[in-house]
Amino acid sequence: MNEIISSSQNDKIKYLNKLYRSRTRRKEGVFVLEGKRLIEAASAGGADFERVFLSPAFFKADKNKDLIDKLQNRVSLDLVSEELLKETAATVNPQGIIAIVKEPNYSSEKFFKTADKILLLDRIQDPGNMGTMIRTAAAAGFEAVIALKGSVDIYNQKVIRASMGGIFAIPIWQKVSKNEFKKDLKDRAADFELLAADIKAEKYHFEHQYQQKLILMIGNEANGLAEDLLNIADMKVKIPLKGEMESLNAAIAAAVISFEILAQQLK
């Protein structure tokens, strides 16, 4: 290990700083993780680390030895002063560790072969919703997520944090065009049941018997699914609404349907 970096003019720190801008992040094909918990989740999920920055205190602490041992086998570690680490991070307290991780690449071929239950997200805007949806999908036994173009970047810091490690638990294929998805659906996923959450559906979500292989489509917070996606769905389901409420939060709607599907499979 080299000396402790303490200057914001250090080239590695300048590079790290740039990655907080979403355009640079995307261009470089990497994303930033802050804090022990997320970096542990990334390590457990087999993430491809590019670089890890940590404070001398974090490096020395006994409780971090396991994680550091695992990381040292895979990536070069850089010591950074506590102050500079805090100054650089997006969170108030990065807890002594920041990592740069390479964005995983998914091919659609592999994607539909390895997953039985897939969540498709159409133009989800709110980072908190996106992160919660990923967390919930993983918890409900979904094995993959497809985020269509027009959805918020899943490597946005708020999405990562709200996902509570979920982005490392299941593969997520993002920035997929609708045409690409439709073509794949025909070529590779013809045996999947295509489900749409639709406030105007006739059936309640608990009245339908779900197939083993399925794709659940959830649409934009304000406008729901795009018309052409609704049109190709094999089945549309709605959630009953009481108390004169007009709608549910999109992440809540996704969760209610996802866990009904899981419950049917466990019953």
Next chain:
Amino acid sequence: MNEIISSSQNDKIKYLNKLYRSRTRRKEGVFVLEGKRLIEAASAGGADFERVFLSPAFFKADKNKDLIDKLQNRVSLDLVSEELLKETAATVNPQGIIAIVKEPNYSSEKFFKTADKILLLDRIQDPGNMGTMIRTAAAAGFEAVIALKGSVDIYNQKVIRASMGGIFAIPIWQKVSKNEFKKDLKDRAADFELLAADIKAEKYHFEHQYQQKLILMIGNEANGLAEDLLNIADMKVKIPLKGEMESLNAAIAAAVISFEILAQQLK
């Protein structure tokens, strides 16, 4: 209607400004609403308005006539310049209207008599979660919410916005002490089934047959329900978790159980 207020030194505007501080808000027993949609929801829910500020453009617009007619019968309206209204508001765009509403008062006696399904929230911290829980509870047919002391103020601007009008759809009794709740439970709600969402429960949420009259208890985001509340529960239920995820977001957990209860009643 008097002239248009355009100075931030106007006494009514100074009072309004102070209400954005939560201590003053609580002391005065009122809260602030911004935007047409929320104020319509408040009006429909029978809210007790103290004062309404609106821009000359909002006042003149044909599409706002219905709302203004309703408000004029109940409260004094003040015209405020567009600029001053924007400067005062917490949202980027208050859409021409801000209202001060009196906090409703609930007696526990009435509370348990008029509701069959009640959601109890124990130390919910995140305003977005709190608002979403209220919105979801109303949508799932819950008829009341009790927020125990230590939960975020339901009249916090972020809670109000996330609730999407839900805070006007059902009565919410907040800042209730645990002892007060336990006493009421004995004295007034002995015939309610007391349910706890508990990650360590033995039964899955879909394995239990819920009673008609029930109180569903949901705990703090990080730590769940307090031990003593778990101990008095008639039944504990958990949600199955896959993908090595350790937990769900608290609002998601509340939604999944609430809609299972509703589904059982509709089946």
